[in-house]
Amino acid sequence: MTSQPLITISIVSHGNADEIRHLLASLREHEPDAKRFQLIVTDNLKDDLPGLDPAPWHSLHIIRNNRQAGFSKNHNEAFDLAEGDYFAVLNPDLVLVQPVFEKLIARLHDHHADLIAPQIVDENGMVQDSSRSLPTPFEIIRRRLPGYKFKPIEPNHEGMIHPDWVAGMFWLMRADAYCQLGGLDKKFRLYFEDVDFCARARLQGMRLGVDAQVRVRHDAQRSSRRNPYHLFLHIQSAARFFMSPVYRQFKRLLQT
Numbered sequence: 493m494t495s496q497p498l499i500t501i502s503i504v505s506h507g508n509a510d511e512i513r514h515l516l517a518s519l520r521e522h523e524p525d526a527k528r529f530q531l532i533v534t535d536n537l538k539d540d541l542p543g544l545d546p547a548p549w550h551s552l553h554i555i556r557n558n559r560q561a562g563f564s565k566n567h568n569e570a571f572d573l574a575e576g577d578y579f580a581v582l583n584p585d586l587v588l589v590q591p592v593f594e595k596l597i598a599r600l601h602d603h604h605a606d607l608i609a610p611q612i613v614d615e616n617g618m619v620q621d622s623s624r625s626l627p628t629p630f631e632i633i634r635r636r637l638p639g640y641k642f643k644p645i646e647p648n649h650e651g652m653i654h655p656d657w658v659a660g661m662f663w664l665m666r667a668d669a670y671c672q673l674g675g676l677d678k679k680f681r682l683y684f685e686d687v688d689f690c691a692r693a694r695l696q697g698m699r700l701g702v703d704a705q706v707r708v709r710h711d712a713q714r715s716s717r718r719n720p721y722h723l724f725l726h727i728q729s730a731a732r733f734f735m736s737p738v739y740r741q742f743k744r745l746l747q748t
Contacts, residue, residue: 495550497551497575498528498529498577498578499528499529499576499577499578499579499580499593500530500532500570500573500574500579500580500667501531501580502566502567502571502574502580502582503531503533503582503584504563504566504567505534505536505537506536506537506584507537508541509541511584511585512544512584515582515584515586515588516531516544518587518589519588521588522588522592523588523591523593524591526549526550527548527550528550528593529549529576530550530552530553530575531544531549531551531553532552532553532570533553534554534556534566534569534570535555535556536561536566537560538556538557539556541554541556551575553570555569562678562680562681562682562685563680563685564675564677564678564680564685565676565678567675567676568678571670571675574667576667577666578597578665578667579665579667579670580593580662580663580665581660581662581663582661583662585711586661586662586708586709586710587708587709588709589707589708589709592706592708593664595703595706596664596703599652599701599706600664600665600666603650604699605701606669606698607658607664607665607690607693607698607699608663608700608701608703609622609623609658609663609701609702609703610702610707611703611704611705611707612659612661612708612709613707613708614709614710614711621659622659622702622710623644623645623653623659624656624657624659625656626656626657626691626746627657627687628734629730645702651703651704652701652702653702653704654700654701655700655702656690656691656694656746657690657691657700658686658690659686660676661710669698672696673693673696676688676689677692679732680729681725681729682722682725683730684730685729688733688736691741692738695738695741
């Protein structure tokens with residue numbers, strides 16, 4: 493196929509073959525034209541992901557890593573193959589429950605945004621903490637203490653939320669915006685790369701948005717709360733971000 497896809501979707505699998513099948517099935521069910529999508533799926537475990545049918549899509553690329561790579565490196569390498577006008581980063585454990593992309597693209601333009609996301613909900617329809625204010629070291633500690641309760645940001649009268657940062661489980665942006673920011677910072681292997689990316693976007697005058705009228709379901713894993721190695725990576729990445737000039741500059745920007 494010679495025509496250019498409208499949207500490139502990057503998905504990384506860490507043994508998520510079943511989840512990716514469900515995600516792609518929901519994409520075909522709810523999106524009217526699958527031929528608009530270029531899919532780039534990274535098998536981070538090299539041979540864990542079986543072949544996927546390329547027929548429904550504009551094109552399908554499967555990257556099989558010889559060595560496991562981090563979130564940033566995987567999506568940056570997928571972007572090198574991207575042909576779409578828009579670039580989307582999706583977690584493998586998402587499920588579409590309604591049409592998403594046409595509405596998000598319209599919102600992206602109507603609100604002059606550079607990065608947009610849907611509202612992320614769990615299986616019970618409860619809003620998850622996928623869009624937040626700038627984190628602080630105290631908040632990271634407080635979130636792990638007994639009694640902490642997440643309070644979602646309320647949308648405005650147009651159903652939009654403009655947070656300080658959006659979790660990288662579902663992003664949609666113009667490809668040139670991702671390129672302008674130089675992609676994700678590979679120094680962050682698993683956590684805080686999305687906070688850093690959004691902070692750098694805001695420092696360059698870009699606008700972030702969440703459309704609360706568009707919902708996508710997600711089954712949160714919370715790996716850092718169960719896996720000691722993931723907890724170590726979380727602490728390491730948090731320290732790297734809080735000591736970075738990006739954090740200091742963004743904090744000053746919000747204060748002014």
